[in-house]
Amino acid sequence: MVIIAMVTGFILILMGLYGALTNTNILRMIVSFSVANTGVNIVLVSVGYMHGRTAPILDNAVPLAEASTRIIDPVPQALVLTAIVIGLGITTLMLAYAYKLYETKGTLDISKFSELKW
């Protein structure tokens, strides 16, 4: 299970990277990065997963005394949550930039935005 998740995650990362580096359309690049980010998040979760344990929520189902043996490590989960939020922020910002870039030149081709060079 962990292996499958991790492999899936890495496949998504590589797919995302490939997409981001081969598509010249800015929107496609952003989508590709989102795919890659999802892959990263899956890898994060899969690394933190411990077989046979439950979600790290302390309620009636998991008494405090047994918590350390019954729940999975909450840290990676917290990290993923944060990473997702930040990823969302960056993606939004990229989309806003894409919009602005399109306004200036009427194109979404990344190679057209290379006046700054050398």
Add this chain to the structure above:
Amino acid sequence: MVNALFIIIIGLGTAFLLGLLGNTRRNIAYVFMLFALTAMAWIAHSWLWIFTIDAHSRVDMFTAGTAPPFAINLRVGIVETVLVLLVIMSGLLSAVYMKDALLRLGYKSMSVLLVFVMALCGIILTRDVFNLFVFFELAVIATAGLLLLSDDKRALAAGFKYLIISQLVSMFLLLGIIFAYHATGTLNIDGMAEQSPEMLKGIGSLAFFFMFMAILTEAKPFPANGWALDIYESAHPGFSAMFSAGMAGAASVYAVDKLLLIGGQEWLPVVTVIGLLSFVAANLLALVQTNDRRTLGYSSIGQVGLILAVMGQQDILGEHYLFIAGGILLSHAVAKAGLYWISGLIQKRQLTDWSVLRGQPLLIFAFVSFIGMLSGLPPFPSFYAKWDLVMMLASVDRLWILGFILLGSLLEASYLFRWFGYILKRDIIKEDAQHLSLASYKLIVIFIAVVIAWGLAYLWGELSSYNNLLLAIPILFALSFLLLDFLPTWIKNTLAIAGMVAYFFIAYPSYNPLELIYAIIFLLGGAVILLASYYEKGRRVGFYPSAMLMFAGLTLLVMAENSFQFFAAWEFLTIGSYFLILRGKYSEPHALLYLIFSLAGAYLILSGFALAAQGMIPFSLESLSQVAQPIAPWVFLLLAIGFMTKTAVIGLHIWLPGAHAEAETDVSPMVSGILLKAGLFGLMILLMNMGKQQLYGVELTYIMLWLGALSAFLGNLMAVFQEDAKRLLAYSSIGQMGYALFGLALMNQLGWLMALMFVINHYIYKSMLFLSVGGVAKRTGTRQMYQMGGLIAMMPLSFIAVLIGIIAVSGVPPLSGFGGRWIFYNAIMASEYRLPMMLIFISGPIAFLYLFRLIHTIFLGQLKDEHRKIKEAPFWIILPQMIYVTALLAFAVVPGMALHRVDNYLNPFFAGQGLNWDGWTITSNYGYWSPVPIMIVIAVIFATLFMWLLFVNRKAQKVKQFNIVYSAERPYRPETTHFAWNFFAPYRKAMGFLIQPFVTRFWETFADLLHTLADIVRRFYTGNGQTYAVQLLAFIIVIYLFKVGY
């Protein structure tokens, strides 16, 4: 103490609260933002006091009330405090600076700025890797937001490129973090560092690699940094200042430093290599830049590279690490921010457009302070830091690192000072000058940076293990002229002369005879030349600080006891003289050439001292004699080449003719008559302490002997074919210095006496000739000799000075030049080197050729029409010449006055091969020399012949200028009767092949190659964001293959 967490809280809290004010009250929001930044700065500042008392203490602040690894902790120590203060100050000042843009874009931009500053502080303070990730992402988002402050539409593309890169960075960072957590069970950096040995095995090492490369990318290593350059070029200069000083200089670099705690020793070499590569490559590519902000971007990347390289040396730097890294980092941050802020005042973006600053002396001072700081010149922190760094590197034999650092520094200084030349010398376009936006709040920001720069210079001087350079009296004296620059010239000139003379008499008791001769030339000699400066009217802004800086350097050089003092003095006199030379109307390229050669020479001297010291601090100059084999000859070689650069030995001479000829009338004698002696002084110190050295069986002094002879021969030969009188004198200096070098390299007492004789003589007659020729050029408006002629009647005093001067130079009796020759021939007979001796002999008559031209072409022959109403040179230019005439005559009669004591002083070094000084007669093994009878005999012969001439001419009839006929024609124009142009054409036919500009061509080709290389490599930055991403991936893979994979 206020909890440092409040820095974060205030930043973030205010950012949110600004939203309540909305855009209708954006003025209030702006004030709130400034207030918040001030509060943050105050907190950081209050911590600074604690840690300055105890540099090793540090305080951990726990969030969530728990210790790590269960909660994030922030740490405040001296480093964190300083860096946080740096970040906040750059933010605060930039916020003031960007007032217009921030108010235009409203409260959101202010919130983003606060978030940016807060995020950078977070990066510096946090000890948690995931927290580090969060703060980095915040910084990225804020950067993308703040880029929109720019008026430059291209900033949008730059921001997007950065976002692409940051996507990759965050991926690597997250993957690295999770696997590192898996391997160690903690997210705390110190926790990981404790488990570093186990962690760096297996998957943990890959995890570390990912994290490390991600963080390192934020430090913009070459070549994965095209995106950063685009940001630097297009962002608002206020933001670029924050980005360069805060983000790149402080936060990213410190994050790398934190990760190195985990990576440990094993990763230091990686940082070193990447840092050095970035430093050298960025500075090389900057050579071909024409856009100012992009140039600064390259420089920024280079400086961060240098800091990374220093980080890679922390295993050997020990307790000096913070002093060195801090010195470079703070210098970079302050200077770069300051330069970006200045760039915001200027409308156009070419480096040459900065010439609009010319009318603004204060801004020029700011610019000079900043580029001096970046180039590591004294008295700035980077100077002390580089000195210590080089000493440490040499003591553990990391010589290639040392070499690359000096190479990069030289490249950087080259383009920075070329830029300075543009400011002072390039044309100003009127409309541009009117568009210089000198808003007072912007100027205040810039001058706060200047004050901080000099404050840091003082601080580093106090912290260093040497004397504080800013407290040396000569330097203080020179700097005080900056404040007095509003006074008229004659007051400043009087102050300068009085100061130099007074200092000489105060320091007089401390000189030994050898030093005394140099001190007399430097201080009293300088004062005599300064008499000519009374001629200049107005305020002459910038002249006195530069001149006094040069003289301060010279003064300190004579008094230097250890290698540090010597080198600092050397740098001071180099900078001062560079500014002086640059004052000439057409001297821009020549001054730059001079500076580059001088700095290169200085770096060789630095390496020589470092190699010799082997970590000994302080390293006294006498200790040079104790340097052990096998490094001794190498030390000798480095130092000798360094000093010979200053004496313009053949091969390293190409800077001299232009620099000396294009300088102002009173500057030429200073840099020729006085400054050249600094190199000879260095050579004397070197030879006196190290004696003869052999490298691979070759006697190094023997090579110097040949170089001296060749310089004398070729220098004189090149002088013969000059049309420009000042260039002629300049080339003649190369020859004269060749004689002196030859004398020193003979390594016997007579040779040294002769060299000293040349030191004194050359000062007197070269200063005099430069003044006479300068005076003539002032009156005639040209320096081309063939355009002059017949000036003897118009300028009799100048004529007398030149006549006496050339008699002295040519070494015929009765003047002191003959004394020089006489000692010289004795010295040669006392040694065995016949072949170079021949060359030296031949150069004598060659010198006569060009000297003859000076008198013949300028003063004799036919007066030109346009010069018929010309007057004698101005009084103040004539006065020092007359003093020199007197001095030459006096020195010719009583040479013993100066030389006797030196001879005695030299005795112990050369085991008594000296001269006998009996009364008026000087005796050697080969003969004797009595100056007084010679003088009398010559005077009698001269008087007799003169009388006879008067007698036979008593009935002579005066004729008009054209009362002549030749070839059956009567000339009407003076030009047709005065053969002056290409005067020595036949000699040129015979010997011209010897003076083909091989050396010049060699150096030109070298410079061309560098530029071409830079121009090719920089095409690597295609401007396509996707390409940048591929480059980053490739960079990471290459590093992986080198470090982990093999």
